[in-house]
Amino acid sequence: MVERREILKGIGVAAAAAATVTAATEEAKAQASVALGPVASPWDPADPKIEGRMNVAPVPDDYFIPGRFAGKTIIVTGSARGMGEVAARRLAKEGANVVGVDILADLGASVIEDIKAQGGNAVFLAGDISEDAVCAAMVKLAVSTYGGLDGALNNAGVMDALNPDEPIDYPNQKDRVMARFDEAGDEYFDRVVKVNVYGTFYSLRHEIRQMIAQNRGGAIVNVASVAGIRGFGGTVPYVTSKHAVQGMTKTAAIDCAAYGIRVNSVGMATTMTPMFDRAYEIIGQRRETSFADTGIGLYKSMSLLQFSDQKKRGSTAAEQVAIMLFLLSQEASNVTGSTYNTDGGFTIF
Ligand SMILES: NC(=O)c1ccc[n+]([C@@H]2O[C@H](COP(=O)([O-])OP(=O)(O)OC[C@H]3O[C@@H](n4cnc5c(N)ncnc54)[C@H](O)[C@@H]3O)[C@@H](O)[C@H]2O)c1
Numbered sequence: 001m002v003e004r005r006e007i008l009k010g011i012g013v014a015a016a017a018a019a020t021v022t023a024a025t026e027e028a029k030a031q032a033s034v035a036l037g038p039v040a041s042p043w044d045p046a047d048p049k050i051e052g053r054m055n056v057a058p059v060p061d062d063y064f065i066p067g068r069f070a071g072k073t074i075i076v077t078g079s080a081r082g083m084g085e086v087a088a089r090r091l092a093k094e095g096a097n098v099v100g101v102d103i104l105a106d107l108g109a110s111v112i113e114d115i116k117a118q119g120g121n122a123v124f125l126a127g128d129i130s131e132d133a134v135c136a137a138m139v140k141l142a143v144s145t146y147g148g149l150d151g152a153l154n155n156a157g158v159m160d161a162l163n164p165d166e167p168i169d170y171p172n173q174k175d176r177v178m179a180r181f182d183e184a185g186d187e188y189f190d191r192v193v194k195v196n197v198y199g200t201f202y203s204l205r206h207e208i209r210q211m212i213a214q215n216r217g218g219a220i221v222n223v224a225s226v227a228g229i230r231g232f233g234g235t236v237p238y239v240t241s242k243h244a245v246q247g248m249t250k251t252a253a254i255d256c257a258a259y260g261i262r263v264n265s266v267g268m269a270t271t272m273t274p275m276f277d278r279a280y281e282i283i284g285q286r287r288e289t290s291f292a293d294t295g296i297g298l299y300k301s302m303s304l305l306q307f308s309d310q311k312k313r314g315s316t317a318a319e320q321v322a323i324m325l326f327l328l329s330q331e332a333s334n335v336t337g338s339t340y341n342t343d344g345g346f347t348i349f
Contacts (some may be wrong), residue, residue: 048276055309057188059084061318068329070095073146075130075138077101077203078156080108081164082225082273086317087324088112091228093121097146101125101138102156104164118275121146129156129199130191133204139206148214152207154200155223159279160237172287177282178234180293189237196241197248205250208261217260217335219328222249224267224339226303226346233297242267243341246339251338262336264327269303269346270314304345 074091078084079100092098092115102108105126112124123145127134142149158164161176170177174187200222211218227235228242250264256263270276283298305315323342326332341347 003077012045029082029105042072053310054306055313058313058319059318059322061316063318063322064093065207065214066089066094068094068325069151072150073097073099073142073148074153074328075101075142075149075203075207076139076153076155077199078223079124079263080104080111082275083271083317083324084153085111085322087155087258087321088122089115089120090318090325091153092118092122096121096151097142098122099145101127101129101134103128107165111282115150115182116319119178128195129203130194131283132202135199135202135206138203139210139326143210148216149207149210149218150216151219151221152203153221153223153324153328154203154207155221155324156195156199157241157275158192158195159235159275160282161185161188162278164274168281170282173282178238178279180195180234180297183238184236189240192237193241193244196238197244200248204248204263207254208256211256211261212259215259218262219332220252220256220261220263221324221327222263222293223324224249224265225269226269226341226343228265228267229339229341229347233299234293235297249339250337257336262327262332262339264332264335265318266323266327266340266342267347268307268315268320269343270301271317271320272314273317276314294319303343304349307349315342 006079010103069082070089072095074096076084076088076091076098080102081104084102088098088100088111098115098121100108100112100122103126108126109124112122115122123141125134125141127137129135139149145248158179162173176188176191179185204220204222207220222245227239227244228246232239246267249263252263260265301314303315306312320342323340327335327340
């Protein structure tokens with residue numbers, strides 16, 4: 001009889017093999033079926049042995065609730081692409097006046113122009129949210145253009161010290177991207193903390209000042225990550241920064257409660273955006289070098305829903321934005337200081 005320890009070890013090997021999409025090789029599949037036996041083969045989309053199996057269908061990309069934010073002015077940082085872009089577009093469709101902010105000036109401006117061309121109300125500020133003056137300017141722009149501020153989605157963030165559109169060239173960027181703890185560079189740590197921690201702090205500070213001065217309440221959502229709840233190997237500044245976002249959310253909620261301002265955060269796992277593509281490009285290029293570690297850092301990278309999905313689908317930006325907008329809306333009137341684990345079950349699995 002096979003020892004229980006051996007089976008668990010086998011499952012561990014199989015799970016580690018499944019931890020990245022790129023690692024789902026034939027060899028991993030063989031290991032998995034040895035480890036898991038005839039009852040489950042989660043890597044085989046057409047496994048006839050699992051009756052009734054189905055995937056969770058994502059909210060449609062073009063879904064929106066007409067009029068929900070009519071007349072409300074909402075800042076979206078990181079509005080040029082990824083989740084911020086989807087949020088800016090959907091908010092405008094739901095009637096909001098959108099103030100988009102992004103360090104990618106041309107792309108950011110073109111998204112806002114497109115929103116306007118489709119009949120939405122939107123303005124754009126090109127800038128780096130790690131600068132206090134930019135965060136002051138975005139609030140000022142909301143007030144000067146639309147007369148005040150009702151909500152904010154503090155979404156801009158980075159995983160590394162590269163410019164968001166800088167081509168990935170791992171061998172020449174080692175000191176500025178993900179690295180084992182002892183090899184993490186100063187520039188890498190500084191930039192991620194500057195954008196994700198200081199940027200969120202500066203954004204919140206100016207937004208809250210304005211909302212308190214207006215005396216009409218408001219709602220703020222900070223974008224954290226599953227990395228704000230648990231550790232991830234090789235990403236010390238990112239994990240540090242997202243834990244900080246969770247802490248700032250709770251503290252801001254307390255300081256704002258008596259002014260009718262709610263502050264919440266969301267923490268997603270893999271979401272299919274340019275940031276995700278770039279992270280996998282770095283990991284892929286790193287594999288081509290002499291880089292070697294224990295592999296523990298990548299042991300688990302899939303959420304429960306991603307793992308159970310036949311195509312190993314990560315979450316869509318639209319799925320994330322649906323919850324962000326719910327938290328910004330009046331439907332969430334009794335929710336503040338909370339962390340919404342929009343992570344497909346990652347943190348319970
Ligand atoms: N994609 C994922 O799997 C994932 C998982 C967990 C958390 N998140 C978080 O979600 C948020 C959005 O991520 P995304 O996946 O849409 O990323 P993305 O890189 O596709 O988009 C982020 C946007 O923020 C902008 N930005 C970056 N730094 C900025 C700065 N200093 N000032 C102004 N704008 C800046 C970028 O130019 C870009 O337009 C981030 O905070 C990220 O950490 C993403």
